[in-house]
Amino acid sequence: EAQLVxxxxxxxxxxxxxxxxxxxxxFTFDDYAMFWVRQSPGKGLEWVSGxxxxxxxxxxxxxxxxxxxxxxDNAKNTLFLQMKSLRPEDTALYYCAKRNSGSYGFDVWGQGxxxxxxx
Amino acid sequence: xxxxxxxRSVSGSPGQSVTxxxxxxxxxxxxxNHVSWYQHHSGKAPKLIIYDDTKRPSGVPDxxxxxxxxxxxxxxxxxxxxxxxxxxxxxxxxxxYSWVFGGGTTVTVL
Numbered sequence: 001e002a003q004l005v006x007x008x009x010x011x012x013x014x015x016x017x018x019x020x021x022x023x024x025x026x027f028t029f030d031d032y033a034m035f036w037v038r039q040s041p042g043k044g045l046e047w048v049s050g051x052x053x054x055x056x057x058x059x060x061x062x063x064x065x066x067x068x069x070x071x072x073d074n075a076k077n078t079l080f081l082q083m084k085s086l087r088p089e090d091t092a093l094y095y096c097a098k099r100n101s102g103s104y105g106f107d108v109w110g111q112g113x114x115x116x117x118x119x
Numbered sequence: 120x121x122x123x124x125x126x127r128s129v130s131g132s133p134g135q136s137v138t139x140x141x142x143x144x145x146x147x148x149x150x151x152n153h154v155s156w157y158q159h160h161s162g163k164a165p166k167l168i169i170y171d172d173t174k175r176p177s178g179v180p181d182x183x184x185x186x187x188x189x190x191x192x193x194x195x196x197x198x199x200x201x202x203x204x205x206x207x208x209x210x211x212x213x214x215x216y217s218w219v220f221g222g223g224t225t226v227t228v229l
Contacts (some may be wrong), residue, residue, distance in 0.1 A: 022193060044220060044221070044222045045157070045208050046220060059218075060217075062120050063120075076125045097165075100167060103174070104153035105155035105169075105170030107167045111162035112164070
């Protein structure tokens with residue numbers, strides 16, 4: 001069974017940095033594009049960033065561009081999100097998600113890791 | 120990268136049908152056949168229920184169906200059940216390796 005487990009969340013001060021990780025199991029990690037999606041308290045889902053299977057294609061939402069960097073280590077079946085210059089509005093539950101084979105949807109999701117940005 | 124527009128809430132009685140709209144632009148919904156829909160119970164991981172506008176993953180009941188016309192995609196839930204009461208989100212590919220979600224719709228079963 002495909003599974004994604006996020007970690008690395010926590011409380012950080014505005015302007016600080018954090019690195020999230022997502023470990024994949026139950027599928028061939030390096031066959032699939034991977035993504036980060038977040039949900040701020042009381043708000044909807046927001047696409048954050050995506051990376052192709054070989055890291056050749058990368059994209060990020062305007063709200064995080066220049067501050068967040070997505071990367072992956074296929075040898076370790078792990079997806080990362082390096083976050084810097086964090087703002088209170090980045091406070092959210094961050095989900096890792098796998099792209100559905102042959103389509104543009106996200107078919108496997110983790111349970112999320114919470115990031116809180118506050119002084 | 121403006122969010123796709125969804126109604127904040129829709130409701131229906133058990134057994135009825137409800138339809139959730141998802142309006143985008145000619146830069147996302149209207150130009151790509153890549154709208155997906157997610158069911159999201161609070162505290163749980165979102166679940167893919169429709170992808171590529173109209174396709175249903177295995178295991179998703181055929182009560183859930185997707186359609187699209189121009190810049191607006193729609194999710195219809197037929198034969199509404201109590202367990203369908205939760206939040207639903209649309210999402211579209213928007214080009215240049217970017218995606219955009221809708222604001223979400225809460226379905227209430229009366």
